[in-house]
Amino acid sequence: MRILIVEDETSIANFIRDGLMEEGFAVDVADNGKAGLQMALDNLEDYDVILLDWMLPGLNGIEICRRIRQESLLVPIIFLTARDTVDDAVFGLEAGANDYIRKPFSFEELLARIRVLMRTRSHEGLVFTAGRVELNIEKHTVTRGGKPVDLTQKEFALLEYLLRSKGKVCRRTRIIEKVWDIHFDHNQSVIDVYINALRRKLDEPGAPSLITTIRGVGYKIDTDP
Numbered sequence: 199m200r201i202l203i204v205e206d207e208t209s210i211a212n213f214i215r216d217g218l219m220e221e222g223f224a225v226d227v228a229d230n231g232k233a234g235l236q237m238a239l240d241n242l243e244d245y246d247v248i249l250l251d252w253m254l255p256g257l258n259g260i261e262i263c264r265r266i267r268q269e270s271l272l273v274p275i276i277f278l279t280a281r282d283t284v285d286d287a288v289f290g291l292e293a294g295a296n297d298y299i300r301k302p303f304s305f306e307e308l309l310a311r312i313r314v315l316m317r318t319r320s321h322e323g324l325v326f327t328a329g330r331v332e333l334n335i336e337k338h339t340v341t342r343g344g345k346p347v348d349l350t351q352k353e354f355a356l357l358e359y360l361l362r363s364k365g366k367v368c369r370r371t372r373i374i375e376k377v378w379d380i381h382f383d384h385n386q387s388v389i390d391v392y393i394n395a396l397r398r399k400l401d402e403p404g405a406p407s408l409i410t411t412i413r414g415v416g417y418k419i420d421t422d423p
C-alpha cells in the first residue's frame with residue numbers, strides 16, 4: 199500500500215515516513231505544494247492515502263485538496279494541521295478531506311486513522327486468508343496453519359497486495375506501483391526475488407504454490423476452492 203506525504207517540515211515528514219515504512223507502506227514525500235499536487239495527480243490511482251499539510255510553500259493544502267478532488271473522489275485525504283479552531287477543521291473537510299489530525303500527534307494515532315480510512319474505502323476487514331495462510335493487518339502478523347511466519351516489511355506488503363487482489367491477476371507494473379515507492383528503479387525482476395522468498399516461507403513442501411505465476415503478466419493468489 200502506498201502513501202503520499204505532502205509536508206514542508208522535514209522533521210515531521212521524516213518522522214511519518216520512517217514510521218509508515220516500518221509498517222510496510224511504500225511512501226513518497228513532497229516538500230512543497232506544487233510538487234505535492236503534481237505527484238498526487240501523476241499517481242492518483244496508486245495512492246491509498248494522501249497526508250496533506252495545511253500551510254505549504256507554493257500552494258496550500260486546501261487548494262491541493264480541491265484540485266485532487268476535481269480528479270478523484272476516492273483517494274482518502276487526511277489533513278495535518280497545526281491550526282486548532284473548529285472552523286478551520288470544517289474548512290478542510292469542506293474542501294474534500296476525509297479526516298484531519300492536529301499537530302503534534304502521535305504516530306500511533308495517525309496510523310489508526312489511516313487504517314480506518316483504508317478499511318472504509320476497501321469495505322474489507324483487516325484479516326486476509328488464503329489456504330492455511332492468514333495475514334492480519336492490525337496485528338501486522340502472518341501465520342501458516344496458526345504458526346507465525348517471519349516476513350520482511352516488503353514481503354509483507356507484497357503478500358498484502360496479492361491477498362487484497364485475491365482471485366485477480368496482479369500485473370507486474372501494478373505490483374511495482376502499489377508496493378514500491380517513486381524512487382524505485384523499475385527493474386521488475388526484484389518482484390521475482392520477493393515472490394520466491396514468499397514461496398519459500400509460505401508454501402508447504404510438495405504442495406502447489408500459494409502464488410501462481412501468470413507467465414509474462416504477473417502473479418495471482420487463487421480464491422479458495
Ligand code: CA
Binds near residue numbers: 205206207251252
Ligand atoms: Ca507546513
